[in-house]
Amino acid sequence: MDPVVNAALSSWNPGGAASFVLLFSALLYLRGWLRGRRLVHAARDGQRLAAFLGGLMLVFLATESPLDAFDNFSLAAHMAQHLLLMMFAPPLILLARPTVPLLRGLPRTFVKEGLGPFLTWPLLRGVFRILTAPPFAWAAFAISTIFWHLPAFYELALGSRFWHGVQHASFFWTGVLFWWPVIQPGAGKSSWAAWIKIPYLLFADIVNTALSAFFVFSGRLLYPSYASAHLGSLSPQDDQTIAGLIMWVPGSLVYLLPAFVLAMRLLVSGRAQVRAMEPVVRVRNAPQIFRVRTLARWRPALQVCMLLLAVVVIVDGFFGPQVTPLNLAGVLPWIHWRALSILALLVVGNLFCMSCPFVFVRDLGRKVLPARLRWPRRLRNKWLATGVLAAYLIGYEVFGFWDRPWLTAWIAAGYFAAAVVVDGFFRGASFCKYVCPIGQFQFVSSLGSPREVKVKRASVCRSCQTYDCIRGNEQQRGCELYLFQPKKAGNLDCTFCLDCVKACPHDNVAILPVLPAKTIVEDPYRSSIGRLSKRSDFAALALVFVFGAFANAAGMIGPVMVFEQWLRMLLLVLAVVAVPAILFFSLPKRFVFALVPLGVAMWAAHLLYHFATGWNAPWTILSQRFLGAHQAATAMIPDWLTGAQILLLDAGLLVTLYVGWRVARKLTIPWAALAVALYTAGIWILFQPMQMRGMVH
Amino acid sequence: MIFRLVLGALLTSVLVWADGGTIVFRQRSGPYSVTLFASPDPLRVGIGDLSVLVERASDGAPVLDAGVAIELDGEAVKATHGNATNKLLYQARVELPEAGVRPVAVRMNGAAVRGELSVLPAQTPIVRYWPYFAVVPIAVILFEMNRRLKRRRAGQRLN
Numbered sequence: 001m002d003p004v005v006n007a008a009l010s011s012w013n014p015g016g017a018a019s020f021v022l023l024f025s026a027l028l029y030l031r032g033w034l035r036g037r038r039l040v041h042a043a044r045d046g047q048r049l050a051a052f053l054g055g056l057m058l059v060f061l062a063t064e065s066p067l068d069a070f071d072n073f074s075l076a077a078h079m080a081q082h083l084l085l086m087m088f089a090p091p092l093i094l095l096a097r098p099t100v101p102l103l104r105g106l107p108r109t110f111v112k113e114g115l116g117p118f119l120t121w122p123l124l125r126g127v128f129r130i131l132t133a134p135p136f137a138w139a140a141f142a143i144s145t146i147f148w149h150l151p152a153f154y155e156l157a158l159g160s161r162f163w164h165g166v167q168h169a170s171f172f173w174t175g176v177l178f179w180w181p182v183i184q185p186g187a188g189k190s191s192w193a194a195w196i197k198i199p200y201l202l203f204a205d206i207v208n209t210a211l212s213a214f215f216v217f218s219g220r221l222l223y224p225s226y227a228s229a230h231l232g233s234l235s236p237q238d239d240q241t242i243a244g245l246i247m248w249v250p251g252s253l254v255y256l257l258p259a260f261v262l263a264m265r266l267l268v269s270g271r272a273q274v275r276a277m278e279p280v281v282r283v284r285n286a287p288q289i290f291r292v293r294t295l296a297r298w299r300p301a302l303q304v305c306m307l308l309l310a311v312v313v314i315v316d317g318f319f320g321p322q323v324t325p326l327n328l329a330g331v332l333p334w335i336h337w338r339a340l341s342i343l344a345l346l347v348v349g350n351l352f353c354m355s356c357p358f359v360f361v362r363d364l365g366r367k368v369l370p371a372r373l374r375w376p377r378r379l380r381n382k383w384l385a386t387g388v389l390a391a392y393l394i395g396y397e398v399f400g401f402w403d404r405p406w407l408t409a410w411i412a413a414g415y416f417a418a419a420v421v422v423d424g425f426f427r428g429a430s431f432c433k434y435v436c437p438i439g440q441f442q443f444v445s446s447l448g449s450p451r452e453v454k455v456k457r458a459s460v461c462r463s464c465q466t467y468d469c470i471r472g473n474e475q476q477r478g479c480e481l482y483l484f485q486p487k488k489a490g491n492l493d494c495t496f497c498l499d500c501v502k503a504c505p506h507d508n509v510a511i512l513p514v515l516p517a518k519t520i521v522e523d524p525y526r527s528s529i530g531r532l533s534k535r536s537d538f539a540a541l542a543l544v545f546v547f548g549a550f551a552n553a554a555g556m557i558g559p560v561m562v563f564e565q566w567l568r569m570l571l572l573v574l575a576v577v578a579v580p581a582i583l584f585f586s587l588p589k590r591f592v593f594a595l596v597p598l599g600v601a602m603w604a605a606h607l608l609y610h611f612a613t614g615w616n617a618p619w620t621i622l623s624q625r626f627l628g629a630h631q632a633a634t635a636m637i638p639d640w641l642t643g644a645q646i647l648l649l650d651a652g653l654l655v656t657l658y659v660g661w662r663v664a665r666k667l668t669i670p671w672a673a674l675a676v677a678l679y680t681a682g683i684w685i686l687f688q689p690m691q692m693r694g695m696v697h
Numbered sequence: 698m699i700f701r702l703v704l705g706a707l708l709t710s711v712l713v714w715a716d717g718g719t720i721v722f723r724q725r726s727g728p729y730s731v732t733l734f735a736s737p738d739p740l741r742v743g744i745g746d747l748s749v750l751v752e753r754a755s756d757g758a759p760v761l762d763a764g765v766a767i768e769l770d771g772e773a774v775k776a777t778h779g780n781a782t783n784k785l786l787y788q789a790r791v792e793l794p795e796a797g798v799r800p801v802a803v804r805m806n807g808a809a810v811r812g813e814l815s816v817l818p819a820q821t822p823i824v825r826y827w828p829y830f831a832v833v834p835i836a837v838i839l840f841e842m843n844r845r846l847k848r849r850r851a852g853q854r855l856n
Contacts, residue, residue, distance in 0.1 A: 004759050007761055114843065118843070646826055654836050654837075
């Protein structure tokens, strides 16, 4: 292939904000579409899905393909891009009747409580009716088309990224408005007569034809930028003529074909029309997208994978080069595992505990060890685990775990030994529940998780006599963390081991969607825990988690590292004096949990930084070892990172403010002030140059 | 302000950038025609993207195998197709340490063109990322509106 053509065709730019929005929209529609199909099966729903995905694909082509890469060089490429955004993508998207599937794709409570009042707000409905009324929609579309093709404004868009974005956004959204009255994707009948659509489309074609004829026949270059930046032997004037023809021919067809189809429809008999419009509906059984029991069966495989990775980390930590960027023990646990496990928590649930390799080895150890003792009563709380977590977080900074591969290897090996010893002698999952600092970290984080292992129907549990979910049965052990499913609320202490799912003879336990942080607001009685408002140990754990997030990130930035000794002292004073004082004598313990979403967000934003800048470090290490390459992983900060980090903190602050408001009511302001202060501290930390980990910089 | 917020909302939905940036200059040097693009627009202190289009002056065909280097303040940076979205361009990321008008040169295959880059002072993070910070107050306002609408609906039901 000609190298120029090859270079042109390889000029794709996926992965930007537009790609993310398109992917998110596609997933949302697909989710709503699947949910809808469980209830009814309409004759055209397959076509609608195809239309929606096709429309999104056209937007993707317009914004991320070589068309976008060449729009500064060729008016013809730019015109093709505009055509896709205005005339092809919007009607396809609207043909998919997207409103209901998109709403169905969102969490039900959010739609009902969050969007519901707006969707039924008469003012908003009135504004929407005006926007989608044929005269307004037509005028908006025509004005947008003419306005942005005036040389002054077109040049403005060519010279500024911001205005270029505004231009494309207005083309797309006025396109949606224009096609709305033609397709009528919403519920209910339009108050406008059906024949109105025909002159509506024909007049739009007249505007389009006039504009494209001007491009073709004007005889002068309308946009001087294309004179200074153009490609190849095609003159800017010829390029403009081609652009005009693209706008004229395919553009006109887009208006004339639907006008013709509508005219034919109006001419056919009413009976046939009614038959064509009648949806073919039949009730379907709910299809299972994936079975939780299948996932439970795959747990050992996940654990073996994690075990192999742990072995690799330990071996490399002990015997590999003791240089962090060159050792898997300096990279995999601190960059990849931490970031991926918290991101998994925010998207799915506690996947790390589900695939925990320590529990896998512990189970093997139990084949030899007795595991008959009961965990000491005095230690049946979170104080020990909180202390271990605090020690781990302090040790991480003081001893630089991340920068000493051999120490990381010792920690991992020690972890296996501790899990085997504790659970080899004590019953249940004492190690997970009362000792494991990673587990506690995951438990607290999972308060903000969107999924939970819970019962499907409470009525089934009320009639249950065997309680297999906690007692177990001959084939399957029950919950080792003593969580009785009917009384379980939230994700605290749940390792997602799915033993209860396998044990339940009624198939009544599953991983179900929940509102993140809901159980913090309600403070229900929790099986094996009680109410959080009465548990100082859990409050202490949450405090360590939240303030640990900020302290851990702050420990990697220059201004804090300068005053490290003093800050360590301050942290120590806080840990020893202030925290117990707050927990025992001061404010209600529940309020502490309101800060957890902000803590989760800070951990996620911080760990995302290390992951985004060092995700390729293992491949570099492996290529050095096996291919003899001589370059260490180099840090590159992607452009999207800071924005994504701020958005994570925004989300954390908003959930914290909401939970604090629900919990505190009249005392909201002091708690909101504390949350905003933490958010501000988090933003300040994120804007400081942060120490790179596991790479050369 | 409301206009900017609406624009921000629109942009988060369909956000597209021109590739290469805006044209700094287009000059001819020997057998080549060279166009230098800069991004972001305007250039500010920090990291900037400079892209170069090299064409044969005779027929305007893009030259893809020129060894292109961008010289800024006397320091040369190699520009390659690797990082460019538009693979016909040679792109380099350069550090712009100070504001002001800075001399820039593009060298390739023995030919060179010269011009100037105008660099503005850096924006504060708050200004640079304002749409991201606007999320929180907008969400709080929407939440308050949501509550008021619910209260009004409940009141209408009672009446």
